[in-house]
Amino acid sequence: PSPASPIPVALPGGTLRVADLLAAARRAVRDSDGDWQGVVEGLRPHAQALWRRLGPDERRLFLRRVARYWEIHRHRIPPASAAAIDDLRAGGRLRLLRGTLAEAEPTGGGLRVRADLDGTMTDLDVGWLVNATGPGGDVTTDPFLASLITAGTARPDPFRLGLDAGPDGAVLDAAGRPSERLFALGPLLRGTLYETTAVPEIRAQAAALAPRLLAAATSRIARSQPVA
Structure with missing residues (x-):
């Protein structure tokens, strides 16, 4: 119920590997008697710098193997929300099913969803289908951003998580030249900063950009x- 106090995490200097990050985080959790929340809070202010220290291959490895675990532990549910969910489940008004969505088609009263639930294909009749899995994985699927990329005004970052940009957020065009009129903040900088979706990080970016x-x-x- 109360915020965790940040716990410092000792990391090696120089070029960083995902294996180094995992080993350091696990060691910090053990040394702090299992206080993983404090370890996550200790890592958060340094996440952007740590991302920059990972080489391209290590970043791809992080995105493929570790990113979802970081997001789950980093963006934790508020206790009040967790209590509300527990009440809904206890009252039979909410069920949690683990699986993979295969397809969905409209019906007279809503949608029929087919899902692979732990290896069993199951049809579910639902009123709504809401994608709440977080930001999309490819920036070019957004029509507006895709139009900027097609025109050469912008280009995606190497991982296609957002737009490629300079250290000050200036969007880079197809040739890698920084724009003087087009800037990015927040989630659009995921490929260059990664941890850039919460208010503290976005506030700092906005404050740095405002004078310019x-x-x-x-x-x-x-x-x-x-002229007089």
């Missing part, structure tokens, strides 16, 4: 004033 935008706007206003 203000200076650019002031300069344009000055240029538009008539």
Whole structure:
């Protein structure tokens, strides 16, 4: 119920591997008597720097093998929400089924969903189908962003999680040139920063970008004033 206190995690210097990260996190949890929440809070402020220290192959390995575990432990459910879910399950109003969605088709009253539930194909008649699995895995599936990429105004990051951008968030065009008018914040920078979906990280990015935008706007206003 109370926030966990951050626990420092000792990490090796230099080039980092996913195996190093996992070993350090496990060691920190053991040394803190199982306080994994504190270890996650200790890692969070350094997540962007750690991501930059991973080489391209190690980043791909993290995305393939570790990312979902990090997200589950990093974005924890509030106790009040957990209690509400427990009440719904105890009252028979909510069931949790583990499986993979195969297909869905409309019916007279909603949808018929076919899912592989632990190896058994099952048809479920439902009123709604809501995708709540988090951000999509390929930035080019968004029509607006795809149009920028097609026009050469922007390009996806190497992992196609968002747009490629410079350290200040300036979007890079197809040739890798930073834009002076197009910037990215938050989840669009997942490929370059990874941990960039929560308010503390986005707030810091916005604060760093604001002076640059203000200076650019002031300069344009000055240029538009008539000369006496």
